[in-house]
Amino acid sequence: MGLKVNYLKESDFPKLKSLLKAYKLKPFSWLRGVKEGNLLRYLGKQIDNLLGDKDKDKVIIAQSKGKVEGLAALSEVLWDSQYFGFKVAEMGYLLAKGGYQEELKIKNKLLSFIFKICQEEKVKFLNLRVDTADLSSIQTLEENGFHLITTEMMFAWDKEKYKSYQFKKGTPPCKVRGYREGDLPALLRLAKYFTTNRLYQDPHIPEDKARGVYKEWIKNASYGAFSGNDLVLVGEREKRIVGFTTAKIDDSLSYDLGVKLGIPGLVGVDPQFRGLGISPYIMGETIKSLFRKTDIVAAPSHITNLVMIRSETKTGAELVSCEYIFHKWF
Structure with a gap:
């Protein structure tokens, strides 16, 4: 197979259809009732x-005899680069078609091209997510110096089947209300108890930097709560903030996939009040709020975050997909 690897041009786009159609692990393929053609159109878009910002985003294709056999995407993560003080990038896609050995060859060629770009642009940290069923990508990444950091599981709640979590021990464990000005210091205090994200699992990243990411996420969510872009709910007990949740509404899927998606984010509970059912109760209230404006609610959870996973399953969530997260340092 004589492969040529180059940047994707607008004129090459019609050639992608065969490759994208053959890709079985399309984003949001777990959504029930969504036609394959709609998933294909969404992926293509x-x-x-x-292709709109070539300084930030790059799409690379592998061609043989004029046919596109593989594709990879590389994007600088601007917020992460600014926060960490060095260039951070992520790979959005690593696709190939053919038998297993053909896929390995194509993906190795694509990665070699990606690595050259990273060296030229002084990228220090590269990460990507891979479906746990994508065996050829997993092998290719391991053979090229990537390290498995964690597994992220996607849980989803169906609007028609969802039943609000009922606290079964009498009085609810806390009062749940919307975010108010003045709540931020208490929420930031709880940020130090978040220790399950992928950054904590990577020994190259200092613990204070990993913890600081949560503080920034909480700040951004609190600002978004005032603008209406984010949902932040606070749990109070004995006039004290004992927990909170953040969430977003994503309506970008509405046109192609016909659904509006609600995405719970952080769920934090003061360790002094754990074991009272606060986490699933606040989560249940969050899902109820999201379903007033969305069709599907889905939340990612790292496999080590057992508190979050228990809260999700207690509120009726179903496991719909799993991804491995890989990191590579240059």
């Missing part, structure tokens, strides 16, 4: 959007 996501790749097309990457």
Whole structure:
């Protein structure tokens, strides 16, 4: 197979259809009732959007005899680069078609091209997510110096089947209300108890930097709560903030996939009040609020975050997909 690897051009886009159609692990393929054609159109649009900012985003293709056999995408993560003080990038896609050995060859070629870009642009930290069923990508990444950091599981709640979590021990464990001005210091105090994200699992990242990411997320969510872009709910007990949740509403899927998605984010509970059912109770109230404006609610959870996973399953969530997260340092 004589492979040529180059940047994707607008004129190459029609050639992608065969590759994208053959890709079985399309984003949001777990959504029930969504037609394959709609998933294909959504994937194509996501790749097309990457062609708009060539300084930040790059799409690479592998061709043989004029046919596109593989594709990879590389994007600088601007917020992460600014926060960490060095260039951070992520790979959005690593696709190939053919038998297993053909896929390995194509993906190795694509990665070699990606690595050259990273060296030229002084990228220090590269990460990507891979479906746990994508065996050829997993092998390729391991053979090229990537390290498995964690597994992220996606849980989803169906609007028609969802039943609000009922606290079964009498009085609810806390009062749940919307975010108010003045709540931020208490929420930031709880940020130090978040220790399950992928950054904590990577020994190259200092603990204070990993913890600081949560503080920034909480700040951004609190600002978004005032603008209406985010949902922040606070749990109070004995006039004290004992927990909170953050969430977003994503309506970008409405046109192609016909659904509006609610995404719970952080769930924090003061360790002094754990074991009272506060986490699933606040989570249940969050889902109830999201379903007033969305069709599907889905939340990612790292496999080590057992508190979050228990809260999700107690509120009726179903496991719909799993991804491995890989990191590579240059």
